[in-house]
Amino acid sequence: MxxxxxxxxxxxxxxxxxxxxxxxxxxxxxxxxxxxxxxxxxxxxxxxxxxxxxxxxxxxxxxxxxxxxxxxxxxxxxxxxxxxxxxxxxxxxxxxxxxxxxxxxxxxxxxxxxxxxxxxxxxxxxxxxxxxxxxxxxxxxxxxxxxxxxxxxxxxxxxxxxxxxxxxxxxxxxxxxxxPIIREEDGLALSSRNVYLSEEQRREALVLSRSLRTASLRIESDAAVTPELIMAEVTTAIQESPLAEIDYVDLLTFPNLEPLDEQDGFTKLRASEGSIILALAVKFGSTRLIDNTIMKLKEVPLHV
Amino acid sequence: MxxxxxxxxxxxxxxxxxxxxxxxxxxxxxxxxxxxxxxxxxxxxxxxxxxxxxxxxxxxxxxxxxxxxxxxxxxxxxxxxxxxxxxxxxxxxxxxxxxxxxxxxxxxxxxxxxxxxxxxxxxxxxxxxxxxxxxxxxxxxxxxxxxxxxxxxxxxxxxxxxxxxxxxxxxxxxxxxxxPIIREEDGLALSSRNVYLSEEQRREALVLSRSLRTASLRIESDAAVTPELIMAEVTTAIQESPLAEIDYVDLLTFPNLEPLDEQDGFTKLRASEGSIILALAVKFGSTRLIDNTIMKLKEVPLHV
Missing domain, CATH: 3.40.50.620 (HUPs)
Known part of the structure; x- marks a missing residue:
């Protein structure tokens, strides 16, 4: 070398x-x-x-x-x-x-x-x-x-x-x-900045990957769910962690990073198998962590 | 090809x-x-x-x-x-x-x-x-x-x-x-836009190369001349052409294109053999022409 x-x-x-x-x-x-x-x-x-x-x-x-x-x-x-x-x-x-x-x-x-x-x-x-x-x-x-x-x-x-x-x-x-994102076994996305986290912050930071995972499962399985609902749920989940301070939670098209049509929500994107990104940035103390999930949307059968 | x-x-x-x-x-x-x-x-x-x-x-x-x-x-x-x-x-x-x-x-x-x-x-x-x-x-x-x-x-x-x-x-x-700039025999700098010029505009446009030439000879030979004087002379020469409308006449260091020190004028640049550009843009009707001369400055003996 x-x-x-x-x-x-x-x-x-x-x-x-x-x-x-x-x-x-x-x-x-x-x-x-x-x-x-x-x-x-x-x-x-x-x-x-x-x-x-x-x-x-x-x-x-x-x-x-x-x-x-x-x-x-x-x-x-x-x-x-x-x-x-x-x-x-x-x-x-x-x-x-x-x-x-x-x-x-x-x-x-x-x-x-x-x-x-x-x-x-x-x-x-x-x-x-x-x-x-x-x-x-x-x-x-x-x-x-x-x-x-x-x-x-x-x-x-x-x-x-x-x-x-x-x-x-x-x-x-x-x-x-x-x-692909590489994660610790417990889900935390690897980052050079993780070294700044206290033990308690490190534990609470798991809310990021957990809330992304919950949201993506919901989007995959629930035909009725809307982008607003997803964003509200992720936000609420993170706010339950007392050490977390949200910088942003956002749901956009990928890779153009444009907001979804409010009226339409996921409907057209499901029909065209378009991709979205659910992304967040959250501070724990002075350490700012980011994480995201990118999904290709599919139609969900209404009665499973 | x-x-x-x-x-x-x-x-x-x-x-x-x-x-x-x-x-x-x-x-x-x-x-x-x-x-x-x-x-x-x-x-x-x-x-x-x-x-x-x-x-x-x-x-x-x-x-x-x-x-x-x-x-x-x-x-x-x-x-x-x-x-x-x-x-x-x-x-x-x-x-x-x-x-x-x-x-x-x-x-x-x-x-x-x-x-x-x-x-x-x-x-x-x-x-x-x-x-x-x-x-x-x-x-x-x-x-x-x-x-x-x-x-x-x-x-x-x-x-x-x-x-x-x-x-x-x-x-x-x-x-x-x-x-280097390539010129017609009479001095006009070649440009694809010259084709727009009327015969009269074409004739008057010679003021550009002529005034640059006069100015550069003066800078080369006259130790007392100042940038302000040079700019004033070029401007006056161009304004004598009734069809010319000045966009700019400027004298700057080259290649950084910074204004010369007003107090100092050419003095330090002559001592350090620095380069200047005297550049202009002038409209003849709707045709905008540019021309310039780049010079490496030298000391001028005071009594020649």
Whole structure:
């Protein structure tokens, strides 16, 4: 495994590997997993997927300052380079790109990649500027690594929708591959930020995955249920946890992230087998967790 | 010469040529000249440069709607596909990319590349949104063609500054190569829009290059001259033409396009051999022409 600290290094490592491995069919396909480090089994699942599908597997670890708001947790975002490199080695990563902030932003940055529409709700609404920072840094990383495929976790579902739209709109020749959310055995979605939770917060945080699960079972089985009812039930369930403070609970079409027609509710989407996302962001103390479930809707027989 | 109407075609033509020509040193280097067509000798000079420096020479012709304002000349922008293809053939172009608007913008576009700072003055001030449209379409074209080098005319000096900043900020692995302004024998800078000028407007439009030339000679030879004086003289010279209506006359640092220090004038820039641009945009009837001169400043001996 090679470790690159500079853009020039990562480019030359990847070029060498492409040349060495160009004789096999998938040998010179570059798979890329961009992360902010503090890697957990969610990231490991992305790296395994990249290892399976690409001849060259590249991981980047960069806590990107421009995607954090002024009152967010940039300064205390958890880091653990040594453990990250061990995990990367274990998952067969070929090249780790570990740039400094000065390497990524050497001069006053004047260029921003902005995606509208899909950024208006959910985290886009509660974290202004966040997705500009994400789209801009991912554009940079894509231009540096030049991957054929890039793997992202579905926990950041809005991020996947934003990047897919960006790649389509700007004709980037890169396949965005969303991968399933990885959860603890008790249901908590893995997140680098889980490390901030107290034991009690950790216990109460289970309400997120539990309420999503209950809601999706209800949507799958109850033809009469409405989006409003689902949202009300999820909200009530979370509010029963005294430590939870809701940032948002929302139910939107996926991947366009548009509100459902109020009159129509699920009806047309069931008929057309459209997809929805039920997504939430909830604070426990100063730790903000997100979780979601994406479902393809189907007709429900009225009498089961 | 191959002509591609779709993104898939242009990618496959370039990939074939890269494979065929990979045995020579410069053979698989892709040079790119993006244009809006109605090609003249200014474009031809870019294509010749691309032919000299790159093994594969790609031209795009696309009148990009998103860089025109609502009251600008998109609908009447001149076109002449047949003549353009002849000129391209003559200049040894390998691949012409001639996409439709639907090919470039197949769905509702939500992604914009924005460059601030260098876009605040000159055409950026008088054509709001113009450089967002330019940066966005050039990003798309770069992602489609994947050139190693891209050639742009210095007549659009602010465009060159914007694209250079975009390429640096987003780590695009592409060299931006600015090429000198090409002029008619009488000094008029070549432009596709010159075709709109009446005989009388055409004659009066010579005031642009003439006043730039006078100003640059004065800056080169007169240690006491100030930016204010230069701007006043250029403005007065243009105002003497009854058909000319000034949009802007401005004198800025290059390539950062920042105003000069009012107190200091040219002094520090002369000492450090800094560069300036004297740029103007002037309307003759409904035709808006731009021209500029970029100079590296030098000390002037006080007594010559």
């Amino acid at each position: 090679r470790i690159a600290k500079t853009i020039a290094e990562v480019r030359s490592f990847i070029a060498e590997l492409r040349a060495e491995r160009s004789d096999t069919a998938s040998g010179s396909i570059v798979g890329f997993v961009p992360t902010m480090g503090y890697l957990h089994e969610g990231h490991a699942s992305l790296l395994r997927r990249s290892r399976q599908e690409s001849g060259i597997s590249v991981l980047s670890i960069f806590v990107n300052p421009i995607q954090f708001g002024p009152n967010e947790d940039l300064d205390r975002y958890p880091r653990s380079e040594e453990a990250d490199l061990k995990l990367a080695e274990r998952e067969g990563v070929d090249v780790v790109f570990l740039p400094s902030v000065a390497e990524m932003y050497p001069e006053e940055r004047r260029t921003t990649v902005t995606v509208t529409g899909v950024t208006e709700r959910l985290c886009g609404a509660s974290r202004p500027g966040h997705f500009d920072g994400v789209a801009t840094v991912v554009s940079k990383l894509f231009n540096i690594v030049k991957p054929d495929q890039a793997f992202f976790g579905a926990k950041d579902a809005q991020q996947v929708a934003v990047l897919q739209k960006m790649v389509n709109d700007l004709n980037m020749d890169i396949e965005i591959i969303p991968c | 191959r002509i591609a109407k779709t993104i898939a075609e242009v990618r496959s033509f370039i990939a074939e040529l890269r494979a065929e020509r990979s045995d020579t040193a410069s053979g698989s280097i892709v040079g790119f000249v993006p244009t809006m067509g109605y090609l003249h000798e200014g474009h031809a000079s870019l294509l010749r440069r691309s032919r000299q420096e790159s093994g594969i020479s790609v031209l795009s012709i696309f009148v990009n709607p998103i860089q025109f304002g609502p009251n600008e000349d998109l609908d009447r922008y001149p076109r002449s596909e047949e003549a353009d293809l002849k000129l391209a053939e003559r200049e040894g172009v390998d691949v012409v990319f001639l996409p439709s608007v639907a090919e470039m913008y197949p769905e509702e576009r939500r992604t914009t590349v924005t460059v601030t700072g260098v876009t605040e003055r000159l055409c950026g001030a008088s054509r709001p949104g113009h450089f967002d449209g330019v940066a966005t379409v050039v990003s798309k074209l770069f992602n489609i063609v994947k050139p190693d080098q891209a050639f742009f005319g210095a007549k659009d000096a602010q465009q060159v500054a914007v694209l250079q900043k975009m390429v640096n900020d987003l780590n695009m692995d592409i060299e931006i190569i600015p090429c």
